[in-house]
Amino acid sequence: MTAATTTAEARKPGPLDTLADTARKNGWTIGLLVFLGVLLAFTRFIQPTYGPSGIQNLAIQALPLALAAAAQAVVVIAGGIDLSIGSMMALTSVVAAANMEDQSPEYAVFVVIAVLVLGLVLGAINGTLIVATRIPDIVVTLAMGFVWAGAALLVLPTPGGGAPDWLKDLVLGSLGTEWLPKALVLLAIVVAIVWLPIQRSKIGLWLYANGSSPLAAFRSGVPVNRAKIIGYMVGGLFAALAGLSLTASTGIGTPVPGPTYTLLSVAAIVLGGVSLAGGRGGLFGPIVAVFILSLLRTDLSFLRINTNLSTVAQGIILVAVVMVGTLVQLRRERR
């Protein structure tokens, strides 16, 4: 991940340090991937019939949360936090569903583009308010979460609306081999198209710089305010994509997906190796973490463990992983 090189540049260590840094950063992601692999094998072991359809369900289930986690990751990397992601998903999802119902497929393409622009605008409003008023991010996005949730209820008071077949086709089913769910391919493509160009460009550097130290970034000539607003806009775009994926996979728009997505997105990015202090981590880790969380839920139900206890397990795993991470960090600092 270039995340490592970006933060490493800020600290100016020797080449050996950089190498160790890179290995450690990727170490976390590699560890997550290995864990996901083990978990998949374990799933197959406890439920021998787990196969392509299971993988497909997993991908469809994980898609909205994965995109929400991507949204949260970008914002947190840029030094903010967005507690309005769940509400933005609700708003974009209902706007899409309400406008695409009983419309021609061509018109729906136009709606999808408009919804993505809406996501950018919502993020820009969040970011601009934070920069202009200097209120802490958490307060602004919390308050704006109310506003977006209210707006979603204005658009569609009850679940409804519709989605064209082509949109549903994008996420349902598989591509080529039945082992490759379309939802997974879509996720990979979307994240690659949106994030990679940003991450590789000067703007990506701005985001990481602003996240790791706004003051240092400002003194190095980074337009910190613009960087923050851009971070929120990219977050808004991912939230809109998450909302669209909700509409696509369910075929309707639901005005209240609840704060669960917001809170789980925070959990996923922390598990995925993004530091809440900003400036560290990438998007791949959080997305893998989302798949792990979803698969754990499936596994616990296969094991006939009460689904409520699996909520408990999620909480405990979250804390345990973060504790291990903190302890590792503390040990390193002491050395």
Add this chain to the structure above:
Amino acid sequence: MSGATATAPAPARGEARVSAAGIRALLRDRPAIPLAILLGILIVMSEIVRPGTVDANWASVIIRTAVPLAILAGAQTLTMLTGGIDLSVGAVASMSGFVVATLVGDMGFMSAILVAIAAAALAGLMTGIGVGIFRVHPLIMTLAMSLVVLGLANVWQLQNVQTGSGVPPELRTLGAGFTFGIIPNSFVVFIPIALLILFGLRRTGYGRMLYAIGDNPVAARLSGAKSWQILLLLYIISAVMAGIAGFLLSGATNTASVTLANSLLLPSVAAAVIGGTSILGGRGGYGGTILGALILTVVTALLNSLGFKEADRLILFGAIIVLVAAAYTRVTSES
């Protein structure tokens, strides 16, 4: 210590001229006064909108509605003073209300309440260990704890299917009843809690430690503050307060549900923010928070009586929070 509004001296009497700077100083040093004026305006508006609404009965109903929110917001205020946040108050409060409602029949009212408070304290102890000793970010720790508590409460619910409708009469009396026909019983419970917090924050060493940790954790540590002990106790206090708010709310709304208080989580943060407590820590107090909770309750009642729908209420709610927070940030950052 630019913070610690609670202990700051009053502005000099000689400079009591009404000027922009004077108002600013007033808002900064005594946020309770402008908040009380805002509350007064809202009450007058309620009377103008529907003449005859504002009377003793109206006031007691408003207070009864505001008490659970004010207690939850108190828990939030204490954690925010240290620079943390407690996202588990909603889950802990719901759990406590539900536990009391289901246990009263078997073991009597007082024992049921003691069990609920003990359960809440246990959750708080866990959170405190995570935040204080393992230094897990409060956002993550309390979020995870809310997942754990919600899951366990759900399991408990499945084993006590006979919830029926409504809650036991004792709980109903405590949460919804009136002493002398006019003073809400929950207010009688609230007064000692409020006095304890107000006094504790201003006059005790522990209260000052909370401000110190939030204002500058490093300075607090170097001055000999054992922050882990302080945080451990803080999260226990916070959870116990949430537990008390939970069964009051359960009685007031005559419902026992494991998600009852979840809708109060974000308003509890909002009430503390409106009351002038900084989410960054070190600044604020409980007096403002109580007024914040009252303001939110009166606004909700006012919007209800004007016939606003849920959607418009949410939007206005969010807008009010941003406006008030912006006003605070403006006056506190220019000092």
